[in-house]
Amino acid sequence: xxxxxxxxxxxxxxxxxxxxxxxxxxxxxxxxxxxxxxxxxxxxxxxxxxxxxxxxxxxxxxxxxxxxxxxxxxxxxxxxxxxxxxxxxxxxxxxxxxxxxxxxxxxxxxxxxxxxxxxxxxxxxxxxxxxxxxxxxxxxxxxxxxxxxxxxxxxxxxxxxxxxxxxxxxxxxxxxxxxxxxxxxxxxxxxxxxxxxxxxxxxxxxxxxxxxxxxxxxxxxxxxxxxxxxxxxxxxxxxxxxxxxxxxxxxxxxxxxxxxxxxxxxxxxxxxxxxxxx
Numbered sequence: 001x002x003x004x005x006x007x008x009x010x011x012x013x014x015x016x017x018x019x020x021x022x023x024x025x026x027x028x029x030x031x032x033x034x035x036x037x038x039x040x041x042x043x044x045x046x047x048x049x050x051x052x053x054x055x056x057x058x059x060x061x062x063x064x065x066x067x068x069x070x071x072x073x074x075x076x077x078x079x080x081x082x083x084x085x086x087x088x089x090x091x092x093x094x095x096x097x098x099x100x101x102x103x104x105x106x107x108x109x110x111x112x113x114x115x116x117x118x119x120x121x122x123x124x125x126x127x128x129x130x131x132x133x134x135x136x137x138x139x140x141x142x143x144x145x146x147x148x149x150x151x152x153x154x155x156x157x158x159x160x161x162x163x164x165x166x167x168x169x170x171x172x173x174x175x176x177x178x179x180x181x182x183x184x185x186x187x188x189x190x191x192x193x194x195x196x197x198x199x200x201x202x203x204x205x206x207x208x209x210x211x212x213x214x215x216x217x218x219x220x221x222x223x224x225x226x227x228x229x230x231x232x233x234x235x236x237x238x239x240x241x242x243x244x245x246x247x248x249x250x251x252x253x254x255x256x257x258x259x260x261x262x263x264x265x266x267x268x269x270x271x272x273x274x275x276x277x278x
Contacts, residue, residue: 007036009235013034014205016201019201023204078234102143127146176247
């Protein structure tokens with residue numbers, strides 16, 4: 001049995017449902033644990049799970065222990081993190097040097113560091129606590145991710161800067177957010193078998209069964225059907241099916257920028273990042 005960990009977000013539960021419920025033919029059973037993305041990043045540093053969801057920013061620091069699967073990534077366009085504030089607030093990146101982030105190891109924090117050139121202090125807060133802290137006036141600026149992209153305006157917030165749009169316009173590439181990584185010490189045949197099974201799980205997810213949707217909804221932070229559907233439609237895309245050349249290029253470029261900015265140390269540079277390369 002393989003132990004895997006991923007987030008309760010709809011794109012992950014959509015991806016993994018058939019695999020973890022034993023519906024993928026000819027594959028051994030798996031056990032799953034669901035955690036917030038920053039918890040997953042911290043666990044990856046410890047090598048806790050053989051297979052894990054991970055932020056790309058965190059992956060770059062555990063590359064000696066994990067390699068990326070070609071299937072399962074959250075990577076695309078129009079889906080990046082956003083810096084937001086309470087409507088009517090004059091808070092901006094010039095006046096506020098502290099910004100709430102959904103974890104220091106998240107890609108959201110890396111993008112903020114790249115955009116501001118490290119001039120702002122990130123304050124780590126679990127992602128679903130950021131909007132309440134902004135609305136209460138406890139903090140002035142924060143970065144939203146996940147389903148909050150679809151709800152922040154109706155909850156009384158407004159955009160300051162879309163870090164995904166900035167990345168796309170400055171790089172010409174899609175934004176890499178998170179991926180599925182597998183331990184490097186797993187036999188290659190076993191790793192490839194898992195990757196094929198995850199691909200099959202994703203293919204089967206498009207049958208959109210009632211049982212699958214109940215599983216997705218019961219784990220989703222936001223229970224609104226329209227938000228859940230929008231979340232899946234945005235974050236599950238062609239790059240989720242396969243990273244491809246453009247996905248590889250975007251990930252490598254993000255790593256290069258992170259090293260140049262001092263966010264990462266340049267280490268293990270000769271190790272392949274992708275299972276298909278090894």
